[in-house]
Amino acid sequence: MNVPRVYLDSCIVIYLHEGTADLQAAIRDRLLPPSGNRPILNVSDLTRLECRVRPLRQTDTSLLSEYDRFFSLPCISKLPLSSRVYDLAAELRAQHRLRTPDALHLAAAIAGECEQFWTNDLRLAKAQADIVLKTLP
Numbered sequence: 001m002n003v004p005r006v007y008l009d010s011c012i013v014i015y016l017h018e019g020t021a022d023l024q025a026a027i028r029d030r031l032l033p034p035s036g037n038r039p040i041l042n043v044s045d046l047t048r049l050e051c052r053v054r055p056l057r058q059t060d061t062s063l064l065s066e067y068d069r070f071f072s073l074p075c076i077s078k079l080p081l082s083s084r085v086y087d088l089a090a091e092l093r094a095q096h097r098l099r100t101p102d103a104l105h106l107a108a109a110i111a112g113e114c115e116q117f118w119t120n121d122l123r124l125a126k127a128q129a130d131i132v133l134k135t136l137p
Helices: 010-018 021-031 045-057 061-071 083-096 100-111 122-129
Strands: 005-008 040-044 076-079 116-118
Touching: 005 010, 005 100, 010 021, 010 045, 010 061, 040 045, 040 100, 045 061, 045 100, 061 076, 076 100, 083 100, 100 116
Parallel strands: 005 040, 005 116, 040 076
Antiparallel strands: none
């Protein structure tokens, strides 16, 4: 029984909470499939930071609480942003011309041994496709 380790890019978490009803349902269906194995969900503190910016800026305490509840769910694993992750992010940024946050997300997924990286960022998805997430440098 293979349960995939999945890293959620910030945009996926934001769409889950702020997207259209159809988009929210599609993401929920992938997170909680009616049959088969549920993925092991991974994020980093960077994911949390990026999700909290808009509600903080707009003083939307309800949305902020919703995000805080999501990130405290027992099914969400937080991957550390260690020195090793930052070093790998620098390499990814140099090789794939990624922005620093995107390189950090991808490096956290690689270091966290995630088999899948869920994003809607086309540039980041292209870089991720060029890298085998199971292989650590």
